Amino acid sequence: MRVSVVGGGTITDAEYEQARDVGRLLAQRGHTVVCGGRTGVMEAVCRGAREEGGETIGVLPGEDSRAANEYVTTPIATGLGNARNVLVVLNGDAAIAIDGSTGTLSEIAHALDLGRPVAGLGTHDVAGVEAAESAAEAVEYVEASV
Template sequence: MTAKLSVGVFCGASTGNSPRYLDVGGDLGRLLAERGHRLVYGAGGVGVMGAVARSTAAGGGHILGVIPEFLRAREMTDDLPSQELVLTGDLFDRKRMMIGGADAFIALPGGYGTVDEVVEVLSMAALGLDVGPLVLIDVAGDWDPFLDMVDGLARRGFARRTDLCHVVGGAAEALDLVEALTVAVVPQARRSESEPARAH
């Protein structure tokens, strides 16, 4: 039986220019709920972010949403699904809490914030810090420019490893890989639904 995980999901608050982004986000949320995993995300109710959360909630999944106070005040009209909501002082605290509260990470396409969160996890992994696996879902070649940049860093001698994340084509494949990669993690590393997220 697969251990229940807290999965940090990074993704855009916009819909993107193709309905496939929302479709894949919905698929991921549905599968998180079906498999009993907790969604840890940025507490947005719109865009790809909202699609993941609404689908998770519709399936009865547990959700931890983390958002800065200033951003929540700006988005008060957003229709958030049922979730445990944590307000932070700023974007940095939000990122620390999301990363500290997750066993593994899945990134869907998104904007600056999504890229920032992905780079943070990669930086931690490169330094040998205790951070879970990172899987990128590539819907339409979205991550190719980013991966080219990472390869360029290595070619120029600024990065030693280019194998710190995994790229897949869909939600089921992403969750399958996350589950496989966390099998060897000690049980106490798992975070139960009642345990609050911890910032590292």
């Protein structure tokens, strides 16, 4: 399954490690990570997935695929800016949101509109988002919901 992981581009060390754990678990369970391909949560989840030999897809806002973080295995340049947020969640079967601001909130909304299950780790309190306490809980929720 493909799991979209969305979240802040600027995060704390603890949030980085939590996102990295999500990436590791997703890869260990054979899932592909889809994300925005840049910094923060996106880098951390890709790093964790790559450490376990997993595949990562980065849907980038700009026109240069080289702008992806070093852990993205398949960069997709869109030239769409933040409008690419819908493509991030459209290309996942489920979503996990970690931290984040308005961009993450828009991705959560798009995921819910598309009928994707969404687990949240320290993110927006929105109806339809299943609050999780750990990376394992978030991954287990999306696996059970698809």
